[in-house]
Amino acid sequence: MAQLPWANWNGTAMPLADVRVSVLDRGFLFGDGIYEVLRVYGGRPFLLSEHMARLRRSLNEIQIQSDVDRLEARMHATLRDSGIDGGMVYMQITRGEAPRTHRFPNPPATPNELIYVDAIAVDPYAAWRENGAKLLTVPDVRWRRCDIKSVNLLANCLAAQAAAEAGCQEALLVTADGTITEGSHTSIFAVQGGRILATPLGPQILPGITRGLVVKLAARAGIEIEERSAKLAELDSLDEMFLTGTTSEVLPVTQVDGRPIGNGRPGPVTAKLVATYGEYVRDWLAGRGE
Ligand code: PLP
Numbered sequence: 001m002a003q004l005p006w007a008n009w010n011g012t013a014m015p016l017a018d019v020r021v022s023v024l025d026r027g028f029l030f031g032d033g034i035y036e037v038l039r040v041y042g043g044r045p046f047l048l049s050e051h052m053a054r055l056r057r058s059l060n061e062i063q064i065q066s067d068v069d070r071l072e073a074r075m076h077a078t079l080r081d082s083g084i085d086g087g088m089v090y091m092q093i094t095r096g097e098a099p100r101t102h103r104f105p106n107p108p109a110t111p112n113e114l115i116y117v118d119a120i121a122v123d124p125y126a127a128w129r130e131n132g133a134k135l136l137t138v139p140d141v142r143w144r145r146c147d148i149k150s151v152n153l154l155a156n157c158l159a160a161q162a163a164a165e166a167g168c169q170e171a172l173l174v175t176a177d178g179t180i181t182e183g184s185h186t187s188i189f190a191v192q193g194g195r196i197l198a199t200p201l202g203p204q205i206l207p208g209i210t211r212g213l214v215v216k217l218a219a220r221a222g223i224e225i226e227e228r229s230a231k232l233a234e235l236d237s238l239d240e241m242f243l244t245g246t247t248s249e250v251l252p253v254t255q256v257d258g259r260p261i262g263n264g265r266p267g268p269v270t271a272k273l274v275a276t277y278g279e280y281v282r283d284w285l286a287g288r289g290e
Contacts, residue, residue, distance in 0.1 A: 006082040007116040008074045013081060016116045025112055027094030030102070031152035033112075034058035035092040038075075039246045040117065042285045043085050045075065050209045058149045059093060063104070066093045066111045078115050087119040088247060092151060125248055129274060132254025132266045133169040133243065137232065138162050140173035140181050140204075147203050160184040170243060172256055175204070178232040183243050186251075187211035190230040191240035191262075191269045200227045210244040217276045223269060235259065240267035250274045 005016040027033035036055040038045045045051070056068045075089055096109030123129065138159040143152075159171035163184065171184040181199060182188050187208035190197040196218055201207050218225055230238065239262040241253035250273050252266035 001083040002081050004082065004084070005116045005118040006078060006084075007114065008078045010113050011074065013078065016118075019114065019116075021112060021114075022097040024097045024100065025094055026096060026098060026105075026109070027092065027112065027151055029100055031150065031154075032062070033092055033094030033151045034062060034064070034149050035090065035151050036149060037091075037246050038089040039249075040079065040084055040087040040089060040120075041281055043079065044285075045079065045089055046281065046284065047209050047213065048072075050212060054149060054207065054209065055091065055093075061145070061148045062095075062150070064093055064095055064111050065108065066113060071113060071115065074113075075115050075117075078117050082117045082119075084117055084119050086121065087117055089115065089117050091115050094151070120247070125251055128169055128251050129249075130266075132252040132264075134167065134255040135170050135172040135183070135241075135243075135253055135257075136163040136166045136168040137174050137257055138171040138184075140175045142173070144203050146181070146205055147201070147207060149206060156184040168255075170253075174232050179204075180230045180232060181205050182208075183245075186243040186245040186248055188230075188253075189214070189242050189244065190234075190238045191242075191267060192230075192234070192238055194239075194269070195224040195226055196269065197230050198225055198227050199229045208244060210246055210249065213280070214244050214250060214273060214277065217280060218273060221272060221276055223272070235261070238262065240270050242270040242273065250277045 003015040007014055007016040007019050009019045036051050038051045052072055059066055092114045094112045096111045098105035098109040142155040163171040170186055173181045182205045199205050215225060235256055241261045243251050243253055252270040254261055254264050
C-alpha cells in the first residue's frame with residue numbers, strides 16, 4: 001500500500017506530501033486552472049468517461065493544452081499503485097509557472113498537472129443520508145461561467161463557511177432574483193407534486209456528473225422531471241429537496257434556514273433515488289452496469 005494520499009505530479013509518482021509547486025504557478029497566483037473529482041468504488045473510477053469529458057471541456061474553455069488521454073493513463077496508474085478500494089481521485093491542471101502577468105504567458109508555460117488519490121473508508125455522509133441535511137441560503141455572488149470547473153472557488157468557500165458557522169451542512173446559493181442555483185459544492189434538486197425540479201444546465205451552474213446520472217435514473221424510474229430552477233419564494237410549496245455530488249452521492253435536505261422542507265423528514269422520491277443510486281453502483285461494480 002502506497003503512502004496516502006498518493007500522487008502523480010507532472011508524471012512522477014510520489015506521496016502528495018512531497019509535491020512542491022512554485023509560487024509563480026498561475027493556479028496559485030490567479031486561480032488560473034481547472035480540476036475534476038471522481039469517486040472510486042472497488043478500486044475503479046466511477047463515471048469515468050463523463051468526468052474525462054468535463055475535464056476536457058474545462059481545459060478547452062480556458063485554453064489550456066493538456067493531453068487528457070495521458071492524464072487518464074496516469075490516473076489509472078496512480079490508483080493501481082495506491083491499492084485504494086473505496087476513495088476519490090482529485091485532478092488539477094493549471095496554466096503552469098510563469099512571470100506574473102494577467103495575460104497568458106507567451107510562449108505558453110508548461111501546464112502543471114496534479115493527480116492524487118485518497119481512501120474514503122466509510123460513508124462520511126451516513127448520518128445526513130438517514131436524517132437529512134440542513135442548508136443555509138447564501139447570495140450567489142459567483143461569476144457567469146460556473147459551468148467551468150475552475151479552481152476559483154472563493155465564493156464557494158465563503159458560502160460553505162457561512163453554512164458551517166450556522167450549523168448547516170451546505171449552502172444553498174440564490175441569485176438576486178430569488179432563483180436557487182446549486183450548493184457550494186453540490187447540485188440541488190426539488191420535488192413538487194411528485195415531480196422533480198432540476199436546475200437547467202447553463203453558465204449559472206456546474207454540469208454535475210452525479211446530477212446527470214440522477215436525471216437518468218429518475219427518468220428510468222418513471223419519475224417526471226421538469227428542468228426549471230426552484231425559487232426561494234417556493235420553498236414552502238416544496239415536498240422534498242435533495243442534493244447530489246460525487247462524494248455526497250444523493251443526500252436528502254430537510255431544512256433550509258431553519259424551516260422544514262415538506263414534513264421535515266427525508267421524502268419518498270429522495271429515498272427512491274438514494275436506493276436506485278446504490279443499486280446502480282452495485283450493478284456497475286458487479287460488471288452488470290453500463
Ligand atoms: N456544483 C458545484 C459548484 C460543485 O463544486 C460540485 C462538485 O464539486 C457539484 C455541483 C457536483 O458535481 P459532481 O456531481 O460532478 O460532483
